[in-house]
Every structure is written in structure tokens, then in C-alpha cells.
Amino acid sequence: MSTKHLHLNAFLMSTGHHEASWRLPESNPVANTDVEHYRNLARLAERGTFDSIFFADSPALFNEVGRRPSGALEPTVLLTAIAAATERIGLIATASTTYNDPYNLARRFASVDHVSGGRAGWNVVTTATLEAARNFGLEELPNHRDRYQRAAEFIEVSHKLWDSWQDDATLADKERGVWGNGERVHRINHVGRYFRVQGPLNLPRSPQAYPLLVQAGSSEDGKELAAKYAEAVFTAQQTLEEAQAFYTDIKKRAVALGRDPDGIKILPGIVPVIGSTEAEARALEEELDRLIVPEYARDQLARRLRLRPEDLPLDQELPADLPDEDEIEGAKSRYTLIVTLARRERLTVRQLIGRLGGGRGHRTFTGTPEQVADAIQDWYDNGAADGFNVMPAVLPSGLAAFVEHVVPILRERGLFRREYTGTTLREHYGLPRPAWRAPAAVGV
Amino acid sequence: MSTKHLHLNAFLMSTGHHEASWRLPESNPVANTDVEHYRNLARLAERGTFDSIFFADSPALFNEVGRRPSGALEPTVLLTAIAAATERIGLIATASTTYNDPYNLARRFASVDHVSGGRAGWNVVTTATLEAARNFGLEELPNHRDRYQRAAEFIEVSHKLWDSWQDDATLADKERGVWGNGERVHRINHVGRYFRVQGPLNLPRSPQAYPLLVQAGSSEDGKELAAKYAEAVFTAQQTLEEAQAFYTDIKKRAVALGRDPDGIKILPGIVPVIGSTEAEARALEEELDRLIVPEYARDQLARRLRLRPEDLPLDQELPADLPDEDEIEGAKSRYTLIVTLARRERLTVRQLIGRLGGGRGHRTFTGTPEQVADAIQDWYDNGAADGFNVMPAVLPSGLAAFVEHVVPILRERGLFRREYTGTTLREHYGLPRPAWRAPAAVGV
Numbered sequence: 001m002s003t004k005h006l007h008l009n010a011f012l013m014s015t016g017h018h019e020a021s022w023r024l025p026e027s028n029p030v031a032n033t034d035v036e037h038y039r040n041l042a043r044l045a046e047r048g049t050f051d052s053i054f055f056a057d058s059p060a061l062f063n064e065v066g067r068r069p070s071g072a073l074e075p076t077v078l079l080t081a082i083a084a085a086t087e088r089i090g091l092i093a094t095a096s097t098t099y100n101d102p103y104n105l106a107r108r109f110a111s112v113d114h115v116s117g118g119r120a121g122w123n124v125v126t127t128a129t130l131e132a133a134r135n136f137g138l139e140e141l142p143n144h145r146d147r148y149q150r151a152a153e154f155i156e157v158s159h160k161l162w163d164s165w166q167d168d169a170t171l172a173d174k175e176r177g178v179w180g181n182g183e184r185v186h187r188i189n190h191v192g193r194y195f196r197v198q199g200p201l202n203l204p205r206s207p208q209a210y211p212l213l214v215q216a217g218s219s220e221d222g223k224e225l226a227a228k229y230a231e232a233v234f235t236a237q238q239t240l241e242e243a244q245a246f247y248t249d250i251k252k253r254a255v256a257l258g259r260d261p262d263g264i265k266i267l268p269g270i271v272p273v274i275g276s277t278e279a280e281a282r283a284l285e286e287e288l289d290r291l292i293v294p295e296y297a298r299d300q301l302a303r304r305l306r307l308r309p310e311d312l313p314l315d316q317e318l319p320a321d322l323p324d325e326d327e328i329e330g331a332k333s334r335y336t337l338i339v340t341l342a343r344r345e346r347l348t349v350r351q352l353i354g355r356l357g358g359g360r361g362h363r364t365f366t367g368t369p370e371q372v373a374d375a376i377q378d379w380y381d382n383g384a385a386d387g388f389n390v391m392p393a394v395l396p397s398g399l400a401a402f403v404e405h406v407v408p409i410l411r412e413r414g415l416f417r418r419e420y421t422g423t424t425l426r427e428h429y430g431l432p433r434p435a436w437r438a439p440a441a442v443g444v
Numbered sequence: 445m446s447t448k449h450l451h452l453n454a455f456l457m458s459t460g461h462h463e464a465s466w467r468l469p470e471s472n473p474v475a476n477t478d479v480e481h482y483r484n485l486a487r488l489a490e491r492g493t494f495d496s497i498f499f500a501d502s503p504a505l506f507n508e509v510g511r512r513p514s515g516a517l518e519p520t521v522l523l524t525a526i527a528a529a530t531e532r533i534g535l536i537a538t539a540s541t542t543y544n545d546p547y548n549l550a551r552r553f554a555s556v557d558h559v560s561g562g563r564a565g566w567n568v569v570t571t572a573t574l575e576a577a578r579n580f581g582l583e584e585l586p587n588h589r590d591r592y593q594r595a596a597e598f599i600e601v602s603h604k605l606w607d608s609w610q611d612d613a614t615l616a617d618k619e620r621g622v623w624g625n626g627e628r629v630h631r632i633n634h635v636g637r638y639f640r641v642q643g644p645l646n647l648p649r650s651p652q653a654y655p656l657l658v659q660a661g662s663s664e665d666g667k668e669l670a671a672k673y674a675e676a677v678f679t680a681q682q683t684l685e686e687a688q689a690f691y692t693d694i695k696k697r698a699v700a701l702g703r704d705p706d707g708i709k710i711l712p713g714i715v716p717v718i719g720s721t722e723a724e725a726r727a728l729e730e731e732l733d734r735l736i737v738p739e740y741a742r743d744q745l746a747r748r749l750r751l752r753p754e755d756l757p758l759d760q761e762l763p764a765d766l767p768d769e770d771e772i773e774g775a776k777s778r779y780t781l782i783v784t785l786a787r788r789e790r791l792t793v794r795q796l797i798g799r800l801g802g803g804r805g806h807r808t809f810t811g812t813p814e815q816v817a818d819a820i821q822d823w824y825d826n827g828a829a830d831g832f833n834v835m836p837a838v839l840p841s842g843l844a845a846f847v848e849h850v851v852p853i854l855r856e857r858g859l860f861r862r863e864y865t866g867t868t869l870r871e872h873y874g875l876p877r878p879a880w881r882a883p884a885a886v887g888v
Contacts, residue, residue, distance in 0.1 A: 022616075022623060029616035029623065033648060035559045059547055061646040065613065065624030071647040074548075077555040080521050084528035103503055103579040104518075104544065111518040115479045115525045134642035135547040169509065172466075172473035177737045179466060179473065180509030198578035202505040203515040204477055293621045 005416050006380050007265055007387030007429055008407075009092070009234070010045040010053045012038060014069040016394035017271050019357040020291035022069050026397060032069040038078060039085040041396055048403030049417050051428040052090030052121060054214075054234075054389070055079070059099050060131035067296040076108050083116035090425030092121030092214055097154035098147050099127060099136045102195055106158040109211040110203050118207030118424035123214040123234070124225070126151050128330035144332060148221035150194045155213070155229050157195050160188040160439045162210050164200035167436055188439040199439070209434045212425045218246065218333035219325075227253030230264055231431050234389045236337055236361045237268045243384035265386040265429055268379065269362035272372045273393045274401040281366045288393060289354045297353040304335060314350040318342045337361050362391055369405035376406075377415060449860050450824050451709055451831030451873055452851075453536070453678070454489040454497045456482060458513040460838035461715050463801045464735035466513050470841060476513040482522060483529040485840055492847030493861050495872040496534030496565060498658075498678070498833070499523070503543050504575035511740040520552050527560035534869030536565030536658055541598035542591050543571060543580045546639055550602040553655040554647050562651030562868035567658040567678070568669070570595050572774040588776065592665035594638045599657070599673050601639050604632040604883045606654050608644030611880055632883040643883070653878045656869045662690065662777035663769075671697030674708055675875050678833045680781055680805045681712045687828035709830040709873055712823065713806035716816045717837045718845040725810045732837060733798045741797040748779060758794040762786045781805050806835055813849035820850075821859060 014032035015022040022029045031037040042053050055075040063070055072078075075093035083091060091112065095105055113120035126147035133141045142150075169184035188199035215222065215230035226233045227250055237243035246268075251261040273288075275281030294314055302309045306323055318339065325336045338361055342352045358364045365375050379385040392398025410416035422428055458476035459466040466473045475481040486497050499519040507514055516522075519537035527535060535556065539549055557564035570591035577585045586594075613628035632643035659666065659674035670677045671694055681687035690712075695705040717732075719725030738758055746753045750767055762783065769780045782805055786796045802808045809819050823829040836842025854860035866872055 020621070023618045023621055025618075027618075029618060030614060033558050059551070059646065061629070061644050065626050065629050066622050068623050070624055070629075071609070071645075073558055073647065074552045074555040076521060077524050077552060077559060080524040081528055081559045084525055099545065100548065101543065101580055107503070108518045108521060111521040114477050114517055115521060131642070134640075136545055137640040165515070170474060174467045174469075174471075174473060177464070177467055177735065178510050179512050180514055182509050185505070185509050185514075196578075196581040198575070200505050201515075202503065203517065291621065 005414070006376070006385070006410070007051045007232075007267065008048075008416065009232075009267055009387070009389045010041070010050050010399060011269070011389050011391040012041050012053055012055060012395065013391070014072075014395070016398055017358075017360065017362070017391040018288045018393040019068050019297065019360075020288050021394045023291040024287075024394060027394070029069060031395070032072055035073070035078065035081050037396075039082055041399060042082045042086050042089060044396060044399050044403055046086050046089040048407045049420055050089060050390075051387070052092050052425055053082070054092040054121075054123065055094060056123075057094035057125075058127055058129060058132055059096060060129055060135055062129050062131045063300065064296060067293065076112055079120075080112055080115055083112070083119065088420045088423060089119065090121055090212065090428055091116055091119045092123055092212065092425075094123040094125055096125050096127040096132070097151040098142060099132060102154050102157040102161065103197055103201070106161040107201055107203055110162060110201065110206045113206035113208050113211055114203070118426070120206075120208065121212035121214055121232070121425050123216055124151060124155065124229070125216060141330065144219065144221060148225055151225055152228070153192045153194045157188070157190050157192070157197050159210065160190055161197070161199055161201040162205065163437050163439060164188055165204045167205050170204055186439050205436070208424050208426050209436070212429060212431065217331070222333065223250060223253060226250060226264070227259075228257055232265045232267060232429060235266065235268050236334065236363070237384070238337070238341055238363050240379060240382060240384055243268050243379055244382065247384050263431060267387045267389045268385050269389040269391050270376070271358060271362050271364040271391045271393055272398065272402060272406070273358070273364065273366040274369060274372055274398065274405065276368065278367055278371070281368065285358065285366045285393075288358065292353065292357045294350060294353055297357055298349060301338075301349070301353060301356065304338065312349045315348050317346060317348055318352070334361050358393060364393075369401070369409055372402070372406050373409040373413070376410065377413065380415065449858070450820070450829070450854070451495045451676075451711065452492075452860065453676075453711055453831070453833045454485070454494050454843060455713070455833050455835040456485050456497055456499060456839065457835070458516075458839070460842055461802075461804065461806070461835040462732045462837040463512050463741070463804075464732050465838045467735040468732075468838060471838070473513060475839070476516055479517070479522065479525050483526055485843060486526045486530050486533060488840060488843050488847055490530050490533040492851045493864055494533060494834075495831070496536050496869055497526070498536040498565075498567065499538060500567075501538035502571055502573060502576055503540060504573055504579055506573050506575045507744065508740060511737065520556055523564075524556055524559055527556070527563065532864045532867060533563065534565055534656065534872055535560055535563045536567055536656065536869075538567040538569055540569050540571040540576070541595040542586060543576060546598050546601040546605065547641055547645070550605040551645055551647055554606060554645065554650045557650035557652050557655055558647070562870070564650075564652065565656035565658055565676075565869050567660055568595060568599065568673070569660060585774065588663065588665060592669055595669055596672070597636045597638045601632070601634050601636070601641050603654065604634055605641070605643055605645040606649065607881050607883060608632055609648045611649050614648055630883050634883075649880070652868050652870050653880070656873060656875065661775070666777065667694060667697060670694055670708070671703070672701055676709045676711060676873060679710065679712050680778065680807070681828070682781070682785055682807050684823060684826060684828055687712050687823055688826065691828050707875060711831045711833045712829050713833045713835050714820070715802060715806050715808040715835045715837055716842065716846060716850070717802070717808065717810040718813060718816055718842065718849065720812065722811055722815070725812065729802065729810045729837075732802065736797065736801045738794060738797055741801055742793060745782075745793070745797060745800065748782065756793045759792050761790060761792055762796070778805050802837060808837075813845070813853055816846070816850050817853040817857070820854065821857065824859065
């Protein structure tokens with residue numbers, strides 16, 4: 001058995017990734033604000049030796065509250081609450097570079113890293129919704145290119161702040177009355193296009209030095225950002241061929257920038273719907289799809305496609321005339337994925353809604369634990385994935401089924417760890433703690 | 445015994461409020477980033493049935509790191525980590541209205557309130573240092589009046605966001621497939637001088653609805669802000685007469701604005717140095733003062749007074765010619781307090797440094813538990829305080845001494861609770877949960 005193995009992240013979304021999951025008899029419909037619900041999920045994932053758990057986020061309320069559990073605890077707060085109830089599992093929070101200041105956010109992630117003993121990760125997003133822009137004084141969504149340029153500079157500033165203290169800056173010399181060595185704590189004096197930040201950070205270097213950097217957009221700009229900075233990439237891929245192409249593309253871009261291709265882990269999403277027999281799994285999937293309220297889902301699809309709901313009759317295919325990706329300022333790659341999926345499989349709007357309601361653009365996989373393990377191994381063995389972003393359709397039962405029945409198979413096949421060998425998130429992903437660099441040496 | 449009693453907040457600062465406390469043999473000099481240190485302090489304060497714990501904060505590193513423990517965990521993260529280890533005690537975090545966005549911060553406090561079961565408080569500060577301004581793209585500190593106007597609007601926007609969901613917005617009707625009632629979730633459409641925020645908040649109303657609002661500046665603008673919005677006021681007062689005048693002033697201002705004077709609790713700071721005999725307490729105080737490195741302290745004093753360190757010979761009084769408070773853009777009331785203290789008691793710079801190093805402008809009180817209890821009762825009985833912001837000179841030992849020896853005396857005298865009667869921070873302070881108001885009804 002090689003020490004190299006696949007990596008698993010648990011994407012935790014209230015009652016599960018399927019939009020109708022909250023309607024199942026077993027579900028707690030107000031799980032979205034229940035910290036105990038999330039603590040239990042994290043402990044479950046930790047029993048399954050997952051590398052990490054992860055929360056998506058956007059600083060806006062953009063679904064109708066009628067449709068499904070709405071509103072979410074702020075992820076750095078939620079993950080800190082979970083840190084106290086877990087010991088090893090990594091804690092990845094989404095935070096926007098468009099609607100934060102680098103000083104505050106870099107400090108908050110460093111704080112989570114200190115408090116959790118080196119388990120913090122940051123999913124860097126640029127936030128693609130108009131609703132968010134309008135919560136921060138803007139009339140319109142900043143354009144895609146601009147958001148990504150700001151994101152790159154935001155990350156550079158964060159790196160500089162995390163390096164503004166050298167590891168040996170603290171002396172704690174009680175005898176001489178000298179607590180720290182001021183020559184090892186540095187102003188960063190960053191002056192860029194988007195930010196002017198003097199520094200230093202008001203916090204010594206944390207256990208991991210930098211949180212694990214994660215990126216999840218798959219547009220051209222998103223892939224460039226990932227290739228340059230990300231250490232893990234969450235992505236939505238529907239077929240092996242697409243996933244292989246994406247995998248190869250990202251690794252190649254990273255290598256072209258002088259990076260080790262193993263330093264950037266590619267984790268496609270998978271929405272497993274697990275049953276002890278295939279029939280049982282199908283029955284669960286059908287029950288979930290039956291609980292979708294199609295009118296709600298159609299409204300959201302219409303917004304994504306820049307159409308009116310009445311332009312999308314439920315039992316017809318998508319209209320032939322849709323905007324190009326270039327015209328979309330929001331989540332570009334997700335837009336293209338949806339349109340491509342609908343066209344390739346000639347789905348009606350109702351069928352498309354079922355697919356999206358279950359997987360939200362991610363690959364759904366319905367079957368037995370053995371079949372799920374096979375699906376995972378197939379992509380892992382064939383250069384399409386370094387691991388997976390596991391998005392259970394129903395929580396907690398879907399995660400429990402994965403931990404109890406799929407993980408043992410993956411372990412048996414030598415594909416996954418039997419126990420944690422490290423204590424930090426970086427160690428779980430096989431990534432080094434960044435060496436200190438003088439702020440002036442961090443290039444923009 | 446009346447149900448009315450005094451309120452106690454524990455102000456937790458790494459190894460203690462005395463700047464040399466970290467040099468004592470008992471102290472953990474890296475306590476400032478040690479979450480376990482703070483969890484233990486919080487549990488100790490909870491054993492003493494304190495109303496709350498509190499962390500000061502500024503988004504900048506403004507002391508020399510040589511002098512004493514420098515850098516701090518971000519308070520909302522730290523308090524969330526503490527929430528999991530405690531059950532009842534209130535959790536008050538300082539956050540700046542000058543260097544945050546209302547949407548993010550209102551959400552973060554609401555999240556802490558959800559996660560802690562209704563124990564969140566927010567100490568609203570405008571942040572008076574140039575170092576902070578320069579971490580957020582500004583060349584100069586925004587002027588005092590401007591910072592306070594922004595703070596007022598920031599609070600109004602936060603109120604609107606916390607009221608953007610009605611308490612009964614969540615239906616969770618699995619049968620009909622309707623999770624929430626969209627008519628009870630409101631955009632706030634705030635358009636003001638500093639902020640444009642559409643809303644709604646992406647989080648249902650929290651257990652307390654609003655975190656407890658605390659204010660700590662005692663300038664004219666600060667007192668106006670407190671009278672209008674604050675539910676607890678932390679203040680530095682050196683004498684009974686000054687404290688009575690401040691107390692009466694704030695209550696009168698609140699009443700003039702139509703508020704119940706009991707709805708705003710005044711808590712002067714007290715730095716107790718406790719010994720089982722007066723001599724033992726004095727010996728501890730002298731040991732601490734002896735450990736101050738006077739040159740460091742003089743540098744900081746010189747910065748506050750807008751002088752060069754060489755203008756402040758250690759064994760002379762302050763120079764006669766100092767700037768007026770009006771010329772100070774930073775912490776105005778603290779500046780005046782220091783100058784008044786030095787002049788009134790004709791202190792040399794060295795003596796002033798001892799007083800400030802011990803209490804940082806707050807009232808130090810050195811004595812036996814009985815004497816400390818007397819000092820507290822004196823101000824409480826004489827219209828100078830509704831309670832105290834207790835700032836132990838050394839941590840954890842100073843807090844342990846207070847909990848073990850002063851609290852029982854206060855309980856015996858019927859001045860302080862024997863056990864918690866409520867579960868939320870508002871209940872501890874005898875303050876109601878705010879009723880929901882339509883966003884349009886919240887006046888600016």
C-alpha cells in the first residue's frame with residue numbers, strides 16, 4: 001500500500017445537498033442554524049478520517065426562503081464552534097475577497113488556525129451575485145476579471161500579513177523583560193491596485209502559517225487563480241473525460257508557473273445517494289426528486305439563464321437561444337455546465353431541475369457502497385481526481401452511510417487512510433507548512 | 445435581598461492588566477494566543493457567576509512587541525471557541541465600526557449569538573489609532589466626529605439587519621414543501637451617508653435578536669453614542685465624584701432620549717490587586733511595578749501626549765505645555781484622564797508610568813478581599829456604578845482571588861447573584877430581548 005492515497009472533503013449543507021432533503025421525515029428542517037447538527041456531522045466525518053469539512057458561503061440571502069432552509073451561520077464562527085468538538089479534521093471556510101478587507105480576513109483565518117491547532121482552510125471566492133454586491137454599497141456586480149484581479153492581490157496581501165511575524169519573533173524573556181524581537185516583526189507596506197496595507201498583522205504566525213488555500217471557480221480566470229495559489233480545487237465535473245481534461249489543464253498550468261503538480265489537489269464534487277441495494281438507492285433518489293417543488297426550482301434556473309420563468313415550460317427542452325458564457329458576469333463555469341448538461345442529454349426543464357436539485361451541477365451517483373467506491377476509484381485511477389468533495393444528498397444519514405459503508409471499502413483497497421497520521425490540515429493533504437518569506441520578497 | 449444587584453464583567457487581557465504581569469514566575473508569557481488559557485479564565489469567571497467576559501481589540505499592532513505579550517486572537521473567533529467550554533456566561537467582543545462592513549459584522553455577531561445560545565455582546569468602538577487606519581488603505585485617522593457618525597449609522601444598519609427576519613418567518617412546513625414565509629423576511633434598503641445595504645441578512649433572528657450593545661468611549665461623542673444605543677458602558681473613572689458625575693450624566697442623556705435609565709448599565713473599570721493582608725497586596729503591587737521597563741512605557745506615554753520621549757524625564761512632572769483635548773483625534777477621554785491624573789496628584793513621569801502600567805488609566809485598588817468589596821459597594825451604593833468592569837492585574841491568579849474571596853463577600857451582602865437565573869447575556873443584565881421592528885420603522 002502506497003502512502004499516497006485519495007483525499008476526501010465533506011461538503012456540509014444543512015439537511016443535505018439535495019434541495020428537497022429537508023422535507024424527509026428524518027430531517028431537522030432548522031439544521032441550518034443548529035450548531036449541534038454541524039458538530040455531529042463533523043465528528044462523523046472525523047470518524048471516517050476525512051481530510052476536512054467545508055462550508056460554502058455568500059454574504060447575501062439569494063434563494064427564496066420558501067424553497068428550502070435559508071440563511072447560514074458565518075463559516076469562520078461555525079468552524080470555530082466545531083473545532084472545540086473535534087481533534088483532527090480540517091476546517092475549510094468560504095470567504096469572499098470582493099466583500100472583505102485583507103487585514104480582517106487574514107487575521108480571522110490565522111485566529112481559527114491558532115484556535116484549532118492548525119486545521120484552518122480558506123476557500124477563496126469572488127462572490128458572483130448581484131444580491132451580495134447590493135449588501136456592500138454597490139449597484140452592480142463588479143466585473144468578472146476585476147473580481148479575480150482583486151482576489152489575486154487579496155491573496156498576496158494575506159501571504160504578506162501571515163509572514164509579517166517570523167516564527168522566532170517571540171522571545172518571552174522574563175528575566176530581561178523583553179517579550180518579542182521587534183526586528184523579526186515587519187511592516188508589509190503593501191501598495192497595490194486594490195489595497196494599501198501597512199501591517200504587521202496583530203497576531204504571531206499560526207501553526208500552519210497559512211491556512212490551506214482552496215479555490216472553487218472553474219472559469220478561465222478561476223483556473224488561473226487556482227493554478228497560481230490554490231492547494232486544493234473543488235470543481236463540478238459530469239464525465240470522466242471532462243474531469244480528466246480539467247485535471248490535466250490545472251496541473252499543467254501549475255507546472256508552467258513553476259509549481260509542483262502534487263502541491264495542488266483536484267477534488268471534483270460527487271453527490272452520492274447510497275442504498276444497500278441499487279433498488280434502495282434509486283428509491284431514495286426518486287423520493288427526493290418527488291419532493292422538489294418544480295416552480296421554485298424553475299425560478300432559480302430562469303435567473304441563472306437570464307430568462308423569465310415563463311420562458312421555461314417544464315416539459316420542454318431549454319430554448320435554443322441562450323446567452324454566451326462571455327455575457328455572464330456571475331458564476332460563468334456553472335452556467336456553461338448547466339447548459340452543456342441539458343443540451344448533451346436533451347433534458348426537459350423538469351428533468352434538468354431534478355438533476356440540479358439533486359446535485360446542483362455536481363455529479364450525482366446513485367448506487368450501493370461498492371458502486372460508489374468503484375466510481376471514486378475509477379476517476380482516481382484514471383487521472384481525473386486526487387480525491388473528492390463528497391456532498392451527501394441527505395444529512396446526516398448520507399454521510400453516515402458513506403463513513404460506515406464506503407470508507408471501509410476504500411481503506412480495504414488501500415486507497416484511503418485508516419487513521420490520521422498528521423495533526424494539521426496541511427499534513428492531511430500532504431502539503432508543507434510554508435517557509436517564512438520577507439514581505440518584500442512576496443511578488444505581486 | 446432585592447432582585448436588583450450589581451453586575452460584573454471580567455475584562456480578560458492575556459496575563460493580566462498590569463503590563464509587567466507576564467514577567468511573574470507564575471505567568472504563561474504566550475497566553476495571548478492560547479485558547480486554553482482563555483477557556484480556563486472564562487470557566488473561572490462563570491464559577492463566580494460574572495455577567496460576562498470581554499475582550500478589547502484593535503485591528504493593528506500598536507505596542508512594541510518588546511514590551512509585553514503582543515498580538516491577539518480575533519475576539520469573535522476567540523469567544524466562539526470559549527462558548528463551547530462554558531454554558532451561561534456572556535461573551536462580549538470588541539469590533540470596530542470604522543474598519544468593518546455592517547453586513548459582515550452584523551451577521552458575525554448574530555452567528556455568535558446563535559452558536560452560544562444567546563450570549564453575544566458587541567463592544568462598539570470607532571478605533572482611534574493611525575496604525576489601524578493604515579491597515580485599511582487610509583493615510584490618516586478619520587476625524588473623531590466622522591468616526592462617531594459612521595458608528596451611529598453602522599448601529600442603525602445592524603438593527604435593521606437583525607430585524608430583517610421576523611421571529612415567525614420560518615415555517616418548516618414539510619408537508620406543503622414551504623420552508624419559510626417570504627413576506628416575513630425583508631429587504632432593508634438602507635441608504636445613508638456611509639452605507640447602502642439592501643438586505644435581508646442571510647440568517648434568521650438569533651436568540652437575543654440583538655447582541656448586547658456595549659460602548660466604552662467617554663468623549664462627548666462617545667457619551668452621545670452610549671446614551672442613544674448602549675446597554676452597558678465601560679468607563680475609566682478615578683474618583684467617586686468623577687464616577688458619580690459620569691453616571692448621572694449618561695443616565696440623564698438616556699432619559700432625555702426617551703430611554704429607561706435602567707436600560708443602560710454603567711460599569712467603571714477596577715483593577716484589583718488582592719492579598720490576604722493589605723501588606724501582601726502591597727507587596728504584589730510593588731513587585732509588579734518593579735518589573736515595568738520604564739523606557740518602553742515612556743515611549744508609549746510620549747506618543748499619547750504627542751511628545752518625544754526625551755521631553756519626558758522620568759523623575760520630573762509632565763511638561764506644563766500640552767495639547768488641548770480638542771487637538772487630539774485619537775482616544776480623547778483617555779488623554780484627558782491621564783493628564784488630569786498626573787496634574788492632580790503631581791506625579792513624576794515614573795510615578796505616572798507605574799499608575800498607568802498597573803491600571804492603564806483605570807482605577808487600581810490594592811487591598812484585602814474585604815477592602816475590595818467595600819470599594820465596590822461604596823461606588824455601587826453611592827450612584828457611581830451599576831456594576832464593575834473587573835480587570836485583574838494578573839491572570840489567572842487575580843481573577844481566581846476575586847472569584848474565591850471577593851464574590852462570596854458580595855453575595856453575603858446581598859449585592860451579587862448566587863447563581864444565574866437566566867440563560868442569555870441580556871437576562872444577566874436584566875435587559876429585554878428587543879421586539880421586532882419593521883426595517884422602515886428604524887429611524888436614522
